[in-house]
Amino acid sequence: MxxxxxxxxxxxxxxxxxxxxxxxxxxxxxxxxxxxxxxxxxxxxxxxxxxxxxxxxxxxxxxxxxxxxxxxxxxxxxxxxxxxxxxxxxxxxxxxxxxxxxxxxxxxxxxxxxxxxxHKYCGRCGKMMRRSEKERMLYCEDCRNMEYPKICPAVIIGVTDGNRILMSKYAGRAYKKYALLAGFTEIGETVEQTVAREVMEEVGLKVKNIRYYKSQPWAFSDTLLMGFYCDLDGEDKITLDQDELALAEWFEREEIPVEPSRDSLTNEMIIRFKNGAV
CATH class of the missing domain: 3.90.79 (Nucleoside Triphosphate Pyrophosphohydrolase)
Structure with a gap:
């Protein structure tokens, strides 16, 4: 990666x-x-x-x-x-x-x-922020507000069903290649709960046996990505959220139309399944 x-x-x-x-x-x-x-x-x-x-x-x-x-x-x-x-x-x-x-x-x-x-200006009072000389922090001399870099936790989800994996394409984005389901963690939920919620919201499926794979810093979107595999729990009929996805479909392991690349956790997870490691 x-x-x-x-x-x-x-x-x-x-x-x-x-x-x-x-x-x-x-x-x-x-x-x-x-x-x-x-x-x-x-x-x-x-x-x-x-x-x-x-x-x-x-x-x-x-x-x-x-x-x-x-x-x-x-x-x-x-x-x-x-x-x-x-x-x-x-x-x-x-x-x-x-x-x-x-x-x-x-x-x-x-x-x-x-x-x-x-963060050039203070989000609390609107004054100019200053850089700390001791740590990576910005502070407001007027109201004493302090800002540190924030990282957004998000999940990459490999939904599997025996010899099949669910892949999707985003709606309304420049990136047109196949990807896995993904989503940001909301306040008050665990990353495992994020996995189950995102799958239900985007494709209307229930999942079980949620298991962590690995993580990746993804600076393109200020994100810390956490990869999970999970198993389909019940019916496999897809109900697509068309605001988020252009399509979602099941692929047999041998028919996955994705080749290895070095950049992303998503690609590594797909190729890992394609090669029989999941």
Whole structure:
């Protein structure tokens, strides 16, 4: 999956040391990121490569994390050159880009970029928020409100019935490939209850024997995904929630029209069932 970057290691401990000329600068605009495509894959600008584009780049930055000994920083403003070798690319590039540790760093940085952008002002009193120097936290000097990054728990659900698995396609989304049922955990429920509720809401089926598989950080939607398999309990007739899904259908193990990819927990769970491991 996208976070599997071994033998490299992501260190997300907040350690706001100043950048040097070789530190990586991550720059985003909405759903786009500044990067360079090479024969080896993607890379991000180092401070020395773009320092001429912003005289305050060594003062106006936010420390993000490190991968091994390489440090990554969020930079706020760059006067981009029209003919630069670095270009703005949609963040979807991180799903398949190499090297994988850069892809994971890029999408993780994007999650933090969105958090900082969305919490520029205090949600309680509307004043400007300030960054803590000791931890990854924003605070309001006026009303003392404090904000930490929030992660949304969600479930990926492999509903099985003997040699069959239930797969679906989302309604109204750009992603058109087959997926498993999924949904966010609501306040007051366990993740196991989320599994049963989402299956009933989206396809009108009851399930049993709910069992945890593994988890995945999914920065594309600020989510911590938790994968579960469960067994059909009773009738297999699908009642589709057309607001959420374009279709849902049962597939025999040997007929699953999905090939392995590296990015998602959903794909891993489907391929695991396809190969007879479930």
């Amino acid at each position: 996208i976070q599997d970057i071994e033998p490299r290691h992501l260190n997300n401990q907040y350690d706001p040391v100043p950048p040097d000329k070789d530190s990586y600068a991550l720059y985003y605009e909405e759903h786009a990121v500044l990067l360079k495509k090479t024969e080896e894959g993607i890379t991000f600008p180092r401070f020395r490569e773009i320092e001429r584009l912003n005289e305050e780049i060594y003062e106006d930055y936010i420390y993000l994390f490190s991968v091994d000994d390489e440090r990554y920083y969020l930079v706020q403003e760059i006067n981009r050159e029209p003919l630069s070798e670095f270009t703005m690319e949609n963040t979807e590039v991180f799903r398949n880009a190499d090297p994988q540790y850069h892809a994971f760093a890029g999408i993780t940085g994007y999650q933090l970029y969105n958090w900082y952008k969305n």
